[in-house]
Amino acid sequence: MNTPIYFVNDRFVPASEASLPVTDLGIMRGYAVFESIRTYGGKPFRLDEHLVRLEKSADRVGLSLPRSRAQLAEVILDTLARNEFAEATIRVIVTGGESENFFTPTGKPSLIVIATPLRPYPQAYYQQGVKIATAEMERCLPEAKTTAYILGEMALRQARSHDPEIVEVLYVDRHGRVTECIMSNFFAFFDDVLVTPREDILYGVTRQAVLKLAEPLFQVEVRDVLLSELQNASEMFITASVKEIMPVTELDGVAVGKGGYGPNTRTLMDAFREMADRFAKE
Numbered sequence: 001m002n003t004p005i006y007f008v009n010d011r012f013v014p015a016s017e018a019s020l021p022v023t024d025l026g027i028m029r030g031y032a033v034f035e036s037i038r039t040y041g042g043k044p045f046r047l048d049e050h051l052v053r054l055e056k057s058a059d060r061v062g063l064s065l066p067r068s069r070a071q072l073a074e075v076i077l078d079t080l081a082r083n084e085f086a087e088a089t090i091r092v093i094v095t096g097g098e099s100e101n102f103f104t105p106t107g108k109p110s111l112i113v114i115a116t117p118l119r120p121y122p123q124a125y126y127q128q129g130v131k132i133a134t135a136e137m138e139r140c141l142p143e144a145k146t147t148a149y150i151l152g153e154m155a156l157r158q159a160r161s162h163d164p165e166i167v168e169v170l171y172v173d174r175h176g177r178v179t180e181c182i183m184s185n186f187f188a189f190f191d192d193v194l195v196t197p198r199e200d201i202l203y204g205v206t207r208q209a210v211l212k213l214a215e216p217l218f219q220v221e222v223r224d225v226l227l228s229e230l231q232n233a234s235e236m237f238i239t240a241s242v243k244e245i246m247p248v249t250e251l252d253g254v255a256v257g258k259g260g261y262g263p264n265t266r267t268l269m270d271a272f273r274e275m276a277d278r279f280a281k282e
C-alpha cells in the first residue's frame with residue numbers, strides 16, 4: 001500500500017513525516033478542535049455542515065481557523081485525491097499552535113488534515129444491536145467538538161471493566177438528564193414517538209440527518225430526556241458519522257423494550273442507507 005499523505009500546516013507530507021512541535025498547545029493544554037468526516041462513494045458526506053461546525057467549535061474556544069471554509073474544503077478534497085482509499089475517514093484538526101510560555105497562543109494555529117481508510121464497525125453490531133452503559137458525567141463546552149475526550153476514555157474503561165462488550169457510554173448530567181454518548185448522539189423511541197436530547201450536546205451531523213429522515217415518518221420530540229424515563233423506552237439507538245444508526249439493545253445490563261431491536265429503528269436504518277447510497281451515486 002502507498003504511504004498515506006497528510007496535510008500539516010501548509011504542505012502535504014507522507015504520514016511518517018507529519019509532525020507538530022511538542023510545544024503546540026494541542027499537546028501542552030489540549031487546546032484544539034476537530035471534525036471527523038466520512039465519505040460515501042469517495043465523496044465527503046455533509047462537508048459544509050462539518051466545516052460550519054468546525055468554525056463554531058473554533059469560535060467557541062477562541063481559536064481562529066487558519067483558512068476559509070472554501071479553502072479547507074479544497075485541502076480536504078486534495079487530501080482525498082492524494083490517497084487512494086475506496087472510502088475514507090477524514091480528520092481535520094485545528095490546534096492552538098506553538099507557544100513560547102506553554103500557555104499563550106502566538107496567533108498561529110496549526111492545521112492538520114488526515115485521511116485514513118474507513119474502518120466500519122462489525123456487522124454484528126447492526127444485526128444484533130449493542131450494549132451501552134450510563135455514567136454520571138458532563139462534557140465541558142458540549143457544543144464544541146474539542147479534542148478533550150479524557151472523561152470519555154475513563155468512562156469507557158470503567159464500563160468495560162464490568163462488561164467488556166460495552167460499545168458506548170451514555171452521559172447522565174446532574175439533573176438526571178441523558179445528554180449524549182462519548183462519541184455519538186442518543187435517540188429513544190417511546191412506541192412511535194422519537195425523542196432525542198435538545199441541549200448540552202454536540203449537534204451531530206448524523207443526528208441532524210436522522211431527524212430530517214424521521215420527521216415525515218414519526219412524531220419527533222427534541223427535548224430533555226430523563227434517565228428515569230428510559231425504562232419505558234421501546235427502542236434506542238445511537239448515531240455518529242462512521243456508526244451511522246447503531247441499534248442499542250441493552251442499557252446498564254437491562255434489555256431495551258421487548259429485547260432485540262425494534263421495527264422503527266430498522267425503518268430509520270433503511271432510510272439512512274437509501275439516502276447514503278443516493279449521495280454516493282450523485
Ligand SMILES: Cc1ncc(COP(=O)(O)O)c(C=O)c1O
Binds near residue numbers: 242
Ligand atoms: C461527543 C459527540 N457527540 C456526538 C457525535 C456524533 O457526531 P457526528 O454525527 O457529527 O459524527 C460525536 C462524534 O464524534 C461526538 O464526539
